[in-house]
Amino acid sequence: MNIHIKNGRLIDPKNRIDAVHDLFISAGKISAVGTAPAMFVADRVIDAHGLVVAPGLIDLAARLREPGYEYKATLESEMDAAAAGGITSLACPPDTDPPLDEPGLVEMLKQRARTLNQAHVYPVGALTQSLKGEELTEMAELTDAGCVAFSQADAPLTDTRVLMRAMQYAATFGFNVWLRPQDSFLARNGVAHDGEVATRLGLPAIPSCAETIALSTMLQLARATGVRLHICRISSAAGVEMVRAAKQQGLPITCDVSMNHIHLSEMDIGYFDANCHLVPPLRSLRDRDALRAALWDGTIDAMCSNHSPVDEDAKQLPFAEAEAGATGLELLLPLALKWAGQDKHALADALAKVTLQPAQVLGLDAGHLSVGAVADVCVFDPDTYWKIEPAALKSQGKNTPFIGMELQGKVRYTLVDGQVVYQSA
Amino acid sequence: MNNPQLNKNGELQHLLSTEGLPAPILRNILDRAASFVNVAEGREIKKVPLLHGKSVFNIFFENSTRTRTTFEIAAKRLSADVVNLNIGSSSASKGETLLDTVDNLCAMHADMFVVRHSQSGAAHLIARHVAPEIHVINAGDGRHAHPTQALLDMFTIRHYKREFHNLRVAIVGDILHSRVARSQIHALTTLGVPEVRVIAPQTLLPANVEKLGVQVYHDMLHGLRDVDVVMMLRLQNERMQGAALPSAQEYFKYYGLTQEKLALAKDDAIVMHPGPMNRGVEIDSSVADGSHSVILPQVTFGIAVRMAVMSTLAGAQ
Numbered sequence: 001m002n003i004h005i006k007n008g009r010l011i012d013p014k015n016r017i018d019a020v021h022d023l024f025i026s027a028g029k030i031s032a033v034g035t036a037p038a039m040f041v042a043d044r045v046i047d048a049h050g051l052v053v054a055p056g057l058i059d060l061a062a063r064l065r066e067p068g069y070e071y072k073a074t075l076e077s078e079m080d081a082a083a084a085g086g087i088t089s090l091a092c093p094p095d096t097d098p099p100l101d102e103p104g105l106v107e108m109l110k111q112r113a114r115t116l117n118q119a120h121v122y123p124v125g126a127l128t129q130s131l132k133g134e135e136l137t138e139m140a141e142l143t144d145a146g147c148v149a150f151s152q153a154d155a156p157l158t159d160t161r162v163l164m165r166a167m168q169y170a171a172t173f174g175f176n177v178w179l180r181p182q183d184s185f186l187a188r189n190g191v192a193h194d195g196e197v198a199t200r201l202g203l204p205a206i207p208s209c210a211e212t213i214a215l216s217t218m219l220q221l222a223r224a225t226g227v228r229l230h231i232c233r234i235s236s237a238a239g240v241e242m243v244r245a246a247k248q249q250g251l252p253i254t255c256d257v258s259m260n261h262i263h264l265s266e267m268d269i270g271y272f273d274a275n276c277h278l279v280p281p282l283r284s285l286r287d288r289d290a291l292r293a294a295l296w297d298g299t300i301d302a303m304c305s306n307h308s309p310v311d312e313d314a315k316q317l318p319f320a321e322a323e324a325g326a327t328g329l330e331l332l333l334p335l336a337l338k339w340a341g342q343d344k345h346a347l348a349d350a351l352a353k354v355t356l357q358p359a360q361v362l363g364l365d366a367g368h369l370s371v372g373a374v375a376d377v378c379v380f381d382p383d384t385y386w387k388i389e390p391a392a393l394k395s396q397g398k399n400t401p402f403i404g405m406e407l408q409g410k411v412r413y414t415l416v417d418g419q420v421v422y423q424s425a
Numbered sequence: 426m427n428n429p430q431l432n433k434n435g436e437l438q439h440l441l442s443t444e445g446l447p448a449p450i451l452r453n454i455l456d457r458a459a460s461f462v463n464v465a466e467g468r469e470i471k472k473v474p475l476l477h478g479k480s481v482f483n484i485f486f487e488n489s490t491r492t493r494t495t496f497e498i499a500a501k502r503l504s505a506d507v508v509n510l511n512i513g514s515s516s517a518s519k520g521e522t523l524l525d526t527v528d529n530l531c532a533m534h535a536d537m538f539v540v541r542h543s544q545s546g547a548a549h550l551i552a553r554h555v556a557p558e559i560h561v562i563n564a565g566d567g568r569h570a571h572p573t574q575a576l577l578d579m580f581t582i583r584h585y586k587r588e589f590h591n592l593r594v595a596i597v598g599d600i601l602h603s604r605v606a607r608s609q610i611h612a613l614t615t616l617g618v619p620e621v622r623v624i625a626p627q628t629l630l631p632a633n634v635e636k637l638g639v640q641v642y643h644d645m646l647h648g649l650r651d652v653d654v655v656m657m658l659r660l661q662n663e664r665m666q667g668a669a670l671p672s673a674q675e676y677f678k679y680y681g682l683t684q685e686k687l688a689l690a691k692d693d694a695i696v697m698h699p700g701p702m703n704r705g706v707e708i709d710s711s712v713a714d715g716s717h718s719v720i721l722p723q724v725t726f727g728i729a730v731r732m733a734v735m736s737t738l739a740g741a742q
Contacts, residue, residue: 199631200444202545202568202607207632271429272546316524316554318544318567 001043001418002026004036005324008048008379012055013352014368015211016373023053025375028418032371043422048379051412054351055367056088056119056376057332058358060304061232063325064090064121066095066112067105072187073309073396075109078329079118081395083422085305085330086378086411088119089359089366094126095153101126101137103145110146118421121375122362124178127166131155136166139175146360149176149230153278157182161218167227176363179332180232181239184282186210191320197266203319206281208236215239219246222253230361231255233306234279237290244299254361255299257291258306258315259335260326264288264401274322275401278309292343295353302358303339309397327397333380333387333405341408347382375418384410429552436741439552439561440734442570444611451615458733461502462726468605475736476505478693479536483509484526485564486542491700492574495724498540499731501740505537527551535559537735540650545569545604562740568602568615574699576731579616582654585695589616595648595690597624597637597680598707600660601631605699606658610670614638625680629667640718645680649689655717657682658699660707673706683709686719695719 003025010021010033017033024032024040031037062082065073082090092109094100100109106123113121125147126211129135130388132155139150150170157163170177190206192198198205215231218241222229234240234257243255258280265288269276276282308325315322332354340350360368366376385406390398414422428445432438437450450678461473472584481500483493487501493509500507512526523542530538535742537560545567552561565571579589586592594613600623611622614637623634624642642648649655664670682696696708696717704710 194632196633196636199633200607200637202566202570202604204568205632272549313522316522316550318523318542318550319546320544320567 001420002040003044003415004033004040004042005046005053005182005377008051008053008235010053010369011348011351012369013348015370018346018348023369023377023416025415028375029283030369030371030373030375032130033369034355034410046379046413050381051379052347052382054378054380055355056378056414056416057086057354057368058362058364058367059087059090059307059329059332059354059357060302060361061258062087062090062092062305062307062329063095063309064092065309067097068243074313075112075116077394077396078307078309079113079116081327081329082119082416083395084394084411086333086380086413086414087303087329088376088378088416089122089362089364090119090322091122091148092150095154095155098122099126099131100147101129101131103138103141105145106142106145111260117419119416124149124151126150127152127177128157128162133157133159133162136169139170140173142422143173143175151178151232154180158184160221160381163217163413164221164225167221167225171225171227174228176228176230178230179272181214181218183210183213186213191277191281191332192269193266193281195266195284197269198418201269201272202344208238208283209285211236211239211280212242215242219251219253223251229253229259233258233280234300235259235283235287237287240290240294240299244294249298254301256302256304256361257295257300259303259328259332260306260401261288261291262295262303263335263340268401269319272319273401274317274319275326275399277319277322277324278326279324292339295339296343296345301361302351303332303336304358305329307395309395310399312398315399325397326400327393327395328400329395330393331400331402331407333378333411334409336408337382337409375415377413377415378411379413380409380411382409384408386410429549432741437737438547438741439566440572440738441548441552441561441563442611443572443575443608443615444570446498446615448615451576451579451612454576454730454733454737455583456579457725458729461517461729463733465653469717472502472504473490474504476500476503476739479739480504480534481505481507481537481539481735482535483507484530485510486510486512486547487565488513489541489565492541495727496564496731499728500506500735502728503735505735523550524554527554531555531559533606537562537738541565543567549672560736560740560741565604567604568607570606570608571604572608573604573731573734575612575735577727578609578656578697578699579612579725580685580726580730581697581719582695584722584726585719586653589613589618592618592653593620593622593651594618594654594656595622595624595652596656597645597648597682599660599664600625600634600658601629602661603658609639609656610639610687622652626670629664641738645686646689649686652690653694655682655687655690655694655696657696657708660700661697673681681705681707682712684711684715687712697723700724
């Protein structure tokens with residue numbers, strides 16, 4: 001299958017290309033940029049005039065809810081959503097039911113995902129058995145089964161000895177450990193940032209120091225063990241400052257942020273909007289601004305959707321009882337563009353945060369359009385506005401703080417391995 | 426963001442919180458309550474037909490005999506049909522969701538819901554959900570709001586002090602967990618009280634509480650000085666388990682209201698408490714029963730204020 005994507009504005013952050021170029025795909029790979037390779041006969045021509053041709057998006061946190069939570073979402077529905085969002089690779093956290101702590105489960109998930117022929121799925125394995133924070137999982141076996149990193153997802157790991165051992169063991173094999181910093185005692189029962197909104201609404205709160213205390217522990221243990229640590233979903237200005245300092249000291253860590261936290265703050269909770277009940281909590285405007293600056297200066301490597309579909313009933317409850325989470329796969333691109341537009345960053349720089357840089361966190365040779373690379377491509381209309389409505393979303397999760405808003409940037413074609421897996425009507 | 430309490434004409438559609446309500450709406454409720462005080466204080470219970478033919482459902486997901494009873498009396502004096510539901514002991518324990526319960530009651534043609542729930546935001550959730558002709562009164566949601574309590578407190582203050590603009594008011598105790606305190610603070614600041622103080626140890630104060638427009642004191646001996654009104658809060662026993670306080674005894678020593686501490690306030694200061702009181706924990710009996718106490722009049726005024734709220738809502742178009 002030869003595909004010729006013509007007349008598009010090709011943006012490839014890695015190769016510093018932002019110009020109108022044709023893209024040629026053969027046998028699942030990029031075969032040429034600019035002029036057609038010799039003997040190229042297109043089986044299909046996609047006219048991308050007025051559209052952007054970019055590497056497919058790479059999402060570091062997408063809960064597909066399988067196995068165990070099929071009432072919230074299924075692999076079919078969420079992989080469709082990923083394709084519609086221009087996402088061609090995604091990492092899924094291990095907090096399924098049962099958690100991804102056995103090679104068989106991981107193989108099954110990989111197999112199920114493969115049969116759907118859509119985005120590449122990279123499972124993140126459980127760091128401890130049943131995510132209980134007590135005993136290590138078979139990390140080497142899990143890696144053979146397809147895990148790309150190990151994580152506790154949002155489950156606490158309070159025993160610092162277990163955490164240190166887990167890091168030492170992972171470091172032995174060169175595995176990545178992904179952790180979200182949150183002290184479980186300080187966060188107990190909390191549902192919102194410990195600031196003026198939680199005070200006004202009377203919501204149990206989580207202080208920023210719940211993040212920084214846990215982060216300090218993680219950074220010290222990473223230093224002691226030499227593990228490759230990835231910090232997930234950083235949420236506070238103080239946390240960002242610690243990551244920045246650790247990176248300046250040469251600690252080989254990476255860090256991501258959820259797209260919701262780049263755009264929203266505690267203020268968006270308004271009158272108890274359960275769509276803003278998120279993990280970690282939305283913090284203050286000052287924190288949000290620090291996250292935006294850190295994403296720009298590279299302290300934060302990548303922006304993820306933190307896609308966490310929940311069923312409708314679980315949100316129709318008082319704020320604290322409502323299940324945390326929001327759908328996100330289909331919003332990652334428009335929210336990256338929104339950030340770039342608001343903070344006046346180049347489109348290529350914004351795309352790097354959702355393509356090249358998450359690929360580097362994952363250690364993948366992906367997120368770029370070099371000749372010879374796997375042809376994972378997102379073709380989108382950067383100007384079209386669309387309204388975020390339940391009916392407009394393919395994800396089974398219909399809840400997002402952005403519901404009702406108009407966002408700019410609509411995916412037209414998504415290609416995975418050189419195959420068109422999504423095209424909009 | 427639209428104020429969920431007001432309809433498109435700017436009238437009170439639901440009473441969910443004292444926050445964000447214009448001062449004239451609060452004053453109107455107090456004025457209307459004053460007209461009912463005579464009805465309430467008359468020797469025989471006089472009824473007015475303002476809610477004749479309307480059904481008021483008291484749905485209490487948390488037990489409260491006192492608040493529910495005053496709402497019931499108020500509704501009956503307005504000639505409403507009153508249905509009391511103690512949901513804590515029925516639907517919720519059978520797994521029915523809050524909104525399913527509400528839908529069922531709407532199908533029974535409820536006109537007004539009086540809701541108490543242990544979760545902050547429950548009344549807002551119901552108000553967003555019900556048909557536009559139905560009114561919701563928040564009778565206490567989690568730590569968030571208890572607006573009728575705050576309004577009856579404002580009524581009591583106005584009754585004894587006449588004006589708000591020259592007062593110094595201290596709220597003492599567990600501000601962190603108190604829906605009453607939050608509603609009092611918003612009502613006091615909206616009605617123009619120039620100085621509202623909160624007095625509590627740090628463990629019982631929420632973050633950034635000063636953003637609500639209050640001055641923070643940790644020491645009663647400073648905080649009570651020259652105040653016109655002392656509003657005490659109930660201290661729940663579970664605060665000792667959560668490491669918020671070491672003991673009731675130590676709390677009483679430093680934050681309990683005694684005659685000696687009350688002497689720091691103005692000579693004509695009034696002492697209020699939303700009830701039920703823990704004598705010897707947050708307030709000494711000699712103060713609770715003393716000449717400065719207006720705690721029982723608060724309860725009496727509560728009926729008139731709740732009548733005023735219900736009839737105001739029923740009058741909204």
